[in-house]
Amino acid sequence: MDSSEKSNLHQVKHVVLVLSGKGGVGKSTITTELALALKHAGKKVGILDVDLCGPSIPRMLSVGKPEVHQCDAGWVPVYADPQQQLAIMSIGFLLEDSDEAVIWRGPKKTALIGQFVSDVAWGELDVLLVDTPPGTSDEHLAVLENLRKHRVDGAVLVTTPQAVSTGDVRREITFCKKTAVKILGIVENMSGFVCPHCSECSNIFSKGGGEELAKLTGSVFLGSVPLDPLLTASLEEGQDFLQAFPDSSTYTAISQIANTLLSSLDA
Template sequence: MEAVEEPGNLSGVRHIILVLSGKGGVGKSTISTELALALRHAGKKVGILDVDLCGPSVPRMLQAQGCAVHQCDSGWVPVFVDQEQSVALMSVGFLLETPDEAVVWRGPKKNALIKQFVSDVAWGELDFLVVDTPPGTSDEHLSAVEALRPYRPLGTVLVTTPQAVSVGDVRRELTFCRKMGLRVIGIVENMSGFVCPHCAECTNLFSTGGGEELARHAGVPFLGSVPLDPQLARSLEEGRDFIQEFPKSPAFPALASIARKILDRAQARGPD
């Protein structure tokens, strides 16, 4: 059945990507942030919707903490993190009175805010909207998927680390995607080895290849492996643009390749 185009604040967004993982601590926010920056450097206009309501870390990663969200006729105006206004961000972190305030909400209140984020943020014209999600397959995920479904998301990027315990959780996330009818763009293996800051040698701190093996067994694309790189960690802590400032880092070609594969997927899909 052909999807009916929905009016509203997402009507100017060409492609929506959800970043998922069944496990916390695998670097979904890192991948979401660096993917958005890589797409920006590819000439695209990008938005990030941070629906990790209990751990909104993207504002810090983009040096946008403390920014205020304003209202316009169409709803909330997202925070632009660069002078060219090519990266827009919306997060519950902008709505808290203090950075240390905890979001102690029951499910219905969380779900209502996620639906409001989808319907009431004036994104304008975007090439990509990257949705950073919390761990698991809980209420927040169901609310986000159901609210975004009318806009036909391009698909999901699943993030894992190499260890079997992480891969097992992401395998369950694959099942979630299939049950919800979500396309899987591919799997990213994050923290795939540690890059020595002195000699640039990459050492496998954990097991290796779990993400690639999972992709092969599941019959979905493997988008690439991103190593643990102190330069990447420092850029996220300081809110700097890693893609621009560290082009010689071993993590740079991995992130650029992931962005290129997503651009190819979007191009292959064509206009909706």
């Protein structure tokens, strides 16, 4: 069993978890945009979506619901682009009906994640991003236990600025410390909304919470991504935001975060 795991992940150079104690702060959004940014930087990227009850990645990358094929090494991931630079695996691909609820307790989720980690034939990847559900429970423990045999470079934590969110992310930081996962940095999402009509910036979910949290916990602050209706719309349509809006300030923010992450991985 160990040897098969080695064969499926041994060509994966870096593994990065995307975590947040809080739901709906943009873990899948940040995962998607980081993957696209790294792809545009010429890297081969994989996304493993272990949010079993609410997989968002397939829609955000507009891959629809392709069938997952088997090969000798295991499941073949789904590619988001013809050049096969961006590989994805998600439970979304395995459900017959997309409205179907995955009503599973922990042990079953743990078993599927074990398979997801060991049985996907990723091939050669520069970075594998792991998108997770909110919390500090079964999925997180399962993915760590299984990945740890290979490697985990660390985690990117996503938060929104308000105290209710940073409070949950503080707990996620404790989780990382207890499980000895290196924190690669904190991203503040949804920070500030610039009105398209009058350019007034409203801090809908407050401001600066991510940076403050980074200071408080001695973590790297990777940057803030503003609330941008163009970004949410792109994710709804599964469009490549970075390709469509290279002049926006959101683009600059995301590319900077991706570059900082990449250099910390290569360091």
